[in-house]
Amino acid sequence: MTVSPFPVIAALDALTGALFLLTALGVVATRQVLASLQLFVLQSLLLALSAILLGIALGSIHLFAVAGLTIAAKAVLIPWLLRRTLSAEIYRTREIERVLNIPSSLLLSAVLIILAYVIASPILAAVDVPFAAINLPLGLAAIFLGAFTIAVRREAVPQLLGLLAVENGVFFAGAAIVPNLPVIAELVVAADVPVVALVAGLLTRRIYRRLGTTSVGRLASLREL
């Protein structure tokens, strides 16, 4: 594992990463839809902060672009889109239907985080990039937790937020490994993700109007007549 040449920025980045992971856990576990949306916004802001820190340390202008695009797309545009397309009633839902109860899903999340560290360690032994030791395992953990959110939640909006959290995790890990990813790739993603959110939001609205609920678990019992 490389000793980082930027001790202060590495410490701040690690702190950002720890809080990033906490918000990912929050997206898995919170009851309210609105709270998980707010946690997602917070997570995106932390991602942007980490990108800025890495940008300062590595002198990479691309990472500042990533930070700017993240704030614009995920902290402003997506919440606005989701609030516009979905009625306030969905956000008022307090008890979100879920497959596992909260303590067991939290424990499984802890296992997933450990798994992320286990998987990341051989990769880290192979690459020699500063900050990869911080960002890669935490980003992987966020990917796993986002996927786990999709698996464990049964409501459409939290599942969508899980998908977006996976995307955040990819960026968090990627910022350290490929700091000089061309801006065009970032732009494509930044344009793509709000569209995904918009489509999913509209679809959820249709489901809600038809069925009076956004609980996707019940769609499994639909049959062709």
Next chain:
Amino acid sequence: MFERIAYNLLQVFVVVAFAPLVEGVVSRLKEILQSKRGPSIFQPYRDIWKLLHKDEIVSEHGSWVFRAAPYVAFAAPVFVALLIPVLTRYPLFFAFMGDMLGGGFVLALGGFMTTLAAVDTANPYGPMGASRTRMVGFLAEPVFIVVFLTVSFVAGSTIPYIVQTRWVTPIASFFEPSHVLLMIAFLMLILAEDGRIPVDSPSGQFELAMIDRSKSLEYSGRGAALMKWAGAMKFFVLICIFLNVLVVPWGLAPEESGTIGVLLAIPLVLLKVFIFVLVLVYIESSLAKLRLFRITEFLGAAFVISVVAMITRLSEI
């Protein structure tokens, strides 16, 4: 050497004397936040004084456990105050007797006796509170273990005097992710262990909803005074461990400053405790009490946070 014994006793005196004040400040601040005036901050002292002058009534079904419990509960935090850094940065005379685990065991002994005493009189509310406290207790236990494991692993020691310097030398290590996460997890533990609001309502008067407070309902007179005082001291000791060992070991008397330094440390420590109390009152006033079976979620979250702290530490980031 005699100086160190004197400082040690002074430390115990500070805990014994100022613990009810902290309780009073907490309840006063809460009332102020609710736009009320609230009782005087010295009200807990008056309560204890009044209770000490009242007759004590013991149920004829109660055994020696019921009589002994207040004294054990009172002695446990006093004993722990000998071990932990309350005022000084260097170990005092009696500090060799136990490390952080030892202190934890002694505090647990007080809690254990209180629980037994609650079951002893066969008052229906006592055993209910006792079993609920045990439920919270065994959910909090893994968090305690992981927090202590991580802290001692980082410092290479379980002695609180060595641990406290580890997080601030150099100052950048204060912001280590494992440190921040441990602080969050331990704060959640204090809330659970002392029956503060997301877990239990300390000022609630409704027996069926009580967790911690219903255990001492049967006590009267001197027993009640000791139980109340012991609860306040346990809270004070927990705050001292949290602040002086885990969060901000500043403001404690260094070894070379002598008596003046120790005396000067008293207002500084009280100031730190006051700032902590402000945070606590904010938390308590902005959250609602959790339903009983949601406490598992609260402590489960604390456990996962402490485990994440441990992982981030073990992988050396």
